[in-house]
Amino acid sequence: MPTQPTLTGDATGPTGTPGGTSGPPASPTRDRQGPSRGPVRPGTLVKIALMAVINALGVFGILAAWREGHMGILASMVVLLVVADWVYFSRRTLPLKYVLPGLAFLLVFQVYVVGYTGWVAFTNYGDGHNSTKEQAVEALLIQNERRVEGSATYPLTVVERGGALGFAIVDDGEAQVGTADDPLSPEPDATVDDDRVTEVPGATVLSRQEVLQRQAEVTSLRVPFSDDPNDGWVRTQDARTGFVAVPSLEWDPEADTMTDVVTGTVYHATSDGSFRSDDGERLNVGWRVMVGFDNFRTAFGDERYAQPFVKILLWTFAFAILSVVSTFLLGLFLAITFNDTRVRGRRLYRTLLIFPYAIPGFLAALLWSGMLNRSYGFVNQVLLGGAAVPWLTDPWLAKASVLGVNLWLGFPYMFLICTGALQSLPGDVLEAAKVDGAGAWRTWRSVTLPLLLVATTPLLISSFAFNFNNFTLIYMLTRGGPRFADASVPLGHTDILISMVYSVSGLDGTAAKNYGLASALSIVIFVIVATISAITFKRTKQFEEIS
Amino acid sequence: MVTTDVTPSSRTASRGDTNRMPRSRWFAELGWRHLVGVVAVAYALFPIVYVISASLSEGGTLTGSNDLFAEVSTANYEALGGTLFWTWLANSLQIAIATGVGTVLMGAAAAYAFSRFRFTGRRAGLTSLLIIQMFPQMLAFVAIFLLLITLGNVVPALGLNSKLALIAVYLGGALGVNTFLMYGFFNTVPREIDEAAKIDGATHAQTYWTIILRLVTPILAVVALLSFISTFGEFIIARLVLQSERNWTVAVGLFGWVSALLEANWGLFAAGAVISALPVLLLFLFLQKYIVGGLTAGAVKG
Numbered sequence: 078m079p080t081q082p083t084l085t086g087d088a089t090g091p092t093g094t095p096g097g098t099s100g101p102p103a104s105p106t107r108d109r110q111g112p113s114r115g116p117v118r119p120g121t122l123v124k125i126a127l128m129a130v131i132n133a134l135g136v137f138g139i140l141a142a143w144r145e146g147h148m149g150i151l152a153s154m155v156v157l158l159v160v161a162d163w164v165y166f167s168r169r170t171l172p173l174k175y176v177l178p179g180l181a182f183l184l185v186f187q188v189y190v191v192g193y194t195g196w197v198a199f200t201n202y203g204d205g206h207n208s209t210k211e212q213a214v215e216a217l218l219i220q221n222e223r224r225v226e227g228s229a230t231y232p233l234t235v236v237e238r239g240g241a242l243g244f245a246i247v248d249d250g251e252a253q254v255g256t257a258d259d260p261l262s263p264e265p266d267a268t269v270d271d272d273r274v275t276e277v278p279g280a281t282v283l284s285r286q287e288v289l290q291r292q293a294e295v296t297s298l299r300v301p302f303s304d305d306p307n308d309g310w311v312r313t314q315d316a317r318t319g320f321v322a323v324p325s326l327e328w329d330p331e332a333d334t335m336t337d338v339v340t341g342t343v344y345h346a347t348s349d350g351s352f353r354s355d356d357g358e359r360l361n362v363g364w365r366v367m368v369g370f371d372n373f374r375t376a377f378g379d380e381r382y383a384q385p386f387v388k389i390l391l392w393t394f395a396f397a398i399l400s401v402v403s404t405f406l407l408g409l410f411l412a413i414t415f416n417d418t419r420v421r422g423r424r425l426y427r428t429l430l431i432f433p434y435a436i437p438g439f440l441a442a443l444l445w446s447g448m449l450n451r452s453y454g455f456v457n458q459v460l461l462g463g464a465a466v467p468w469l470t471d472p473w474l475a476k477a478s479v480l481g482v483n484l485w486l487g488f489p490y491m492f493l494i495c496t497g498a499l500q501s502l503p504g505d506v507l508e509a510a511k512v513d514g515a516g517a518w519r520t521w522r523s524v525t526l527p528l529l530l531v532a533t534t535p536l537l538i539s540s541f542a543f544n545f546n547n548f549t550l551i552y553m554l555t556r557g558g559p560r561f562a563d564a565s566v567p568l569g570h571t572d573i574l575i576s577m578v579y580s581v582s583g584l585d586g587t588a589a590k591n592y593g594l595a596s597a598l599s600i601v602i603f604v605i606v607a608t609i610s611a612i613t614f615k616r617t618k619q620f621e622e623i624s
Numbered sequence: 625m626v627t628t629d630v631t632p633s634s635r636t637a638s639r640g641d642t643n644r645m646p647r648s649r650w651f652a653e654l655g656w657r658h659l660v661g662v663v664a665v666a667y668a669l670f671p672i673v674y675v676i677s678a679s680l681s682e683g684g685t686l687t688g689s690n691d692l693f694a695e696v697s698t699a700n701y702e703a704l705g706g707t708l709f710w711t712w713l714a715n716s717l718q719i720a721i722a723t724g725v726g727t728v729l730m731g732a733a734a735a736y737a738f739s740r741f742r743f744t745g746r747r748a749g750l751t752s753l754l755i756i757q758m759f760p761q762m763l764a765f766v767a768i769f770l771l772l773i774t775l776g777n778v779v780p781a782l783g784l785n786s787k788l789a790l791i792a793v794y795l796g797g798a799l800g801v802n803t804f805l806m807y808g809f810f811n812t813v814p815r816e817i818d819e820a821a822k823i824d825g826a827t828h829a830q831t832y833w834t835i836i837l838r839l840v841t842p843i844l845a846v847v848a849l850l851s852f853i854s855t856f857g858e859f860i861i862a863r864l865v866l867q868s869e870r871n872w873t874v875a876v877g878l879f880g881w882v883s884a885l886l887e888a889n890w891g892l893f894a895a896g897a898v899i900s901a902l903p904v905l906l907l908f909l910f911l912q913k914y915i916v917g918g919l920t921a922g923a924v925k926g
Contacts, residue, residue, distance in 0.1 A: 118827075120827070120829050120830070137779075138778065138779055141778045141779055142778045145777050145778050147774065147777065147778050149774075150774065150775065150778050171741060171743075171828065172737040172741040172743040172746070173737075174737075175733040175734060175736055175737035175741075175832075176733065176734045176737050176738075176749070178729070178730045178733065179730030179731060179733065179734045179795075179798050179799040179803075180734070180799065182730065182792065182795040182796045182798060182799075183756070183796055183797075183798070183799045183800075185792075185796065186761070186768070186771075186792060186793050186795070186796025186797075187756060187759075187761055187764075187796040187797060187800075188756060189771070190761070190764040190767040190768050190771055190796075191756070191759050191764055191767070193764070193767040193770065193771065194763070194764045194766065194767040197766060197767060197770070202770075410660075411660070411664055414656075414657045414660045414661065415657065415661065417653075417654065417657065419653075419654055420654055420657050420658070420661075422661075426661045426664075426665065428909065428912065429665045429668060429669060430664060430665060430668050431908065431909075431912065432668055432669060432672055432905070433668050433671075433672075434908075435901075435904055435905045435908035435909070436672070436901050436904070436905065437853065437856055437857035437875070437900070437901060437904055438857050439857045439859055439875045439878070439879065440857075440878070440897045440900065440901055441671070443878060443879065443882045443893065443897070444671055444674075444675050444894075444897060445671065446882065447686055447882065447890060447893070448671060448674065450686060453685075453686040453687040453690070454686070455674055455689070455690055458687075458690045459690050485667070485668070485671070489668070493915075539801075542758070542760075546760050546762060546763065548762065548859070548860050549857065549858075549859045549860070549875075552859065552860075553859070553879060553882075556883070575762065575763065575860075578763070578765075578766075579765070579860065582765070582766050584765070584766070584769060584864055585863075592766045592770070595766050596766050596767065599763040599764065599766070602763055603758070603759050603763060606758060607755075607758045607759070610758055
């Protein structure tokens with residue numbers, strides 16, 4: 078409503094105006110304060126204190142990002158901090174003062190990650206393609222190392238410098254010190270005793286005890302001779318002598334090739350983010366590249382994924398629709414049952430019927446997974462007198478069980494909203510129907526139900542969207558099982574799209590990581606849910622206007 | 625425990641009504657409702673009765689839990705002390721409460737701004753929120769995982785295996801659905817109240833904190849509760865982010881028990897389930913009025 082412009086400055090309330098009696102009593106001292114130049118309000122002090130903390134944290138974050146060399150994080154932190162200071166110290170940003178806190182989190186943890194998901198969907202990010210090309214080259218050289226035969230060994234000391242483990246060796250009587258990131262370099266000030274480095278300025282020498290405690294770190298440490306990884310590095314197995322290891326691959330940055338020094342095979346860098354030899358052999362570490370729509374093609378075309386994908390897609394729809402319909406029908410039926418004011422104990426029934434809704438979903442799913450256990454479960458043992466019904470292990474029964482458990486979990490919610498909607502029906506419309514001579518059934522069919530649907534459709538849509546992604550229920554109850562007998566990927570008959578994404582991503586450890594494909598599937602789910610929501614919302618709006 | 629309450633109440637109901645109408649008509653109009661009610665309550669409550677009984681059974685195995693209340697012992701509850709359960713519960717409560725409070729503060733502030741101020745980008749802001757919230761955060765778990773790895777390199781407190789990071793991730797969703805729910809409710813508070821407060825010399829901050837927020841308490845309670853519940857039960861992101869066992873939430877921890885050794889851990893799980901369901905259940909029962917109101921307010925307004 079375009080009444081008074083609400084953009085009043087932060088600290089300049091109109092003062093001393095004797096307000097009408099309708100307003101709540103503002104504190105009297107405040108009324109007598111002078112205009113904006115008056116004493117500082119406690120609110121302002123709180124604001125300044127909060128902003129000081131935020132600035133301190135922000136600057137700390139910026140410095141840390143600088144130290145680690147993360148320019149992306151650095152830039153976003155600077156922007157966020159500047160915007161925060163501007164918003165809270167300017168007088169012209171009133172609405173933003175209220176929106177900014179939530180907005181900042183939204184931008185970082187929702188908008189950014191959604192965008193990042195979109196980006197990852199077009200890459201081959203995943204096991205074997207984890208990082209940049211430089212890091213992939215480094216990893217390949219390290220993984221394919223060999224000890225140089227007959228090469229020298231060095232007396233070696235384990236040191237810690239700047240928080241990182243390193244080696245100090247004696248080469249040609251000269252002390253050299255280096256860490257994993259910092260190649261060996263001469264350290265003339267180091268104390269050498271009996272051919273072994275005993276003291277290094279600016280670094281602590283680890284005692285035998287400490288070395289034993291950090292054995293794994295020490296034996297996996299590689300200290301390079303120089304910045305060129307082809308030069309090899311020093312390693313140790315006993316923390317007392319170091320040996321030289323060199324990569325068995327040779328990296329040629331000019332030609333963009335890796336050459337196996339033993340067999341002489343040449344691997345060329347290819348556009349799919351890996352090194353490949355002429356006869357098609359591929360080195361096991363690659364790097365991240367954009368692969369365009371390959372992930373989407375895999376989802377729909379690669380038979381390892383396409384077949385389960387179609388089955389899972391259909392089941393996801395079936396599951397979401399049937400869940401909404403079944404819970405809605407049961408909830409509606411119960412709401413009608415208890416909508417009669419003459420029923421005694423309505424409140425008690427309602428309270429007891431809410432119970433399943435008040436039980437956290439994961440607990441319910443786990444609980445039911447035990448109750449539906451084939452051999453020992455309560456359902457088979459007690460309710461069915463010892464029948465061994467494979468509730469969770471037969472493909473069709475598992476689907477039925479998932480729906481049944483979701484019915485138990487979901488009907489109270491529908492019961493509540495239907496009760497609410499029934500009670501808020503306009504009485505005059507029902508009255509009018511009665512006056513027009515409509516019977517109970519006719520009134521219900523032509524008046525009550527349409528009005529009820531108008532009121533509940535948005536919630537039914539969000540319920541559909543919720544169930545479309547009801548990961549917890551599926552994962553806790555069946556883990557997507559029983560597994561497809563014929564599929565090579567770990568997917569099963571009750572998997573829905575979101576649990577498929579989880580399995581495909583490999584983050585649960587059951588399959589190789591494939592972030593690219595998982596993100597592509599996320600995008601597909603998003604498109605499906607968004608399209609359905611958009612269409613239905615549009616149609617319900619029309620529906621609302623007509624009625 | 626509660627099932628027994630049902631029968632007396634329905635019996636009193638029947639006694640009261642039979643005085644006024646013949647039995648057959650009473651059944652056709654009201655009696656069947658009680659029949660349905662009793663069946664529905666039994667359906668709703670039997671798993672809960674079962675889990676309470678299982679938590680009190682001596683053996684603590686799945687097989688031994690089938691005789692309801694055959695024995696009553698607190699062995700399973702005592703055994704919880706030897707596990708990390710209480711740590712997990714504390715983590716869950718910590719995370720869910722922090723997220724609930726944060727969500728209410730941020731969501732309410734944003735809803736207030738959208739409801740009360742007219743500024744450029746207001747409509748666009750509301751529309752973008754509507755679109756963004758269609759993409760559930762959960763779908764982006766891969767990206768969240770990768771983001772936290774990177775953030776953790778810079779500020780470890782915001783990286784993997786940090787509860788703070790998990791809360792921050794959850795707060796990323798604070799503005800989504802909740803803003804709309806609250807926006808609708810804020811709109812029902814008459815603007816004249818703001819105006820009057822302004823005339824009385826209150827700053828907008830005072831108006832917001834001392835007047836408006838008090839008037840919208842019901843919706844704040846609903847949003848806090850819904851946020852608490854969904855955070856308490858969230859699994860997929862919690863599992864990815866919280867990697868060390870000490871940092872797990874109840875959802876991650878109990879899932880571990882049941883999926884690893886269902887048969888042997890059943891009693892422990894049952895006891896843990898009863899305890900972790902209690903806070904939510906109690907909140908629900910206390911705030912029932914608000915919740916039902918809030919849900920139906922949402923239902924009617926869309």
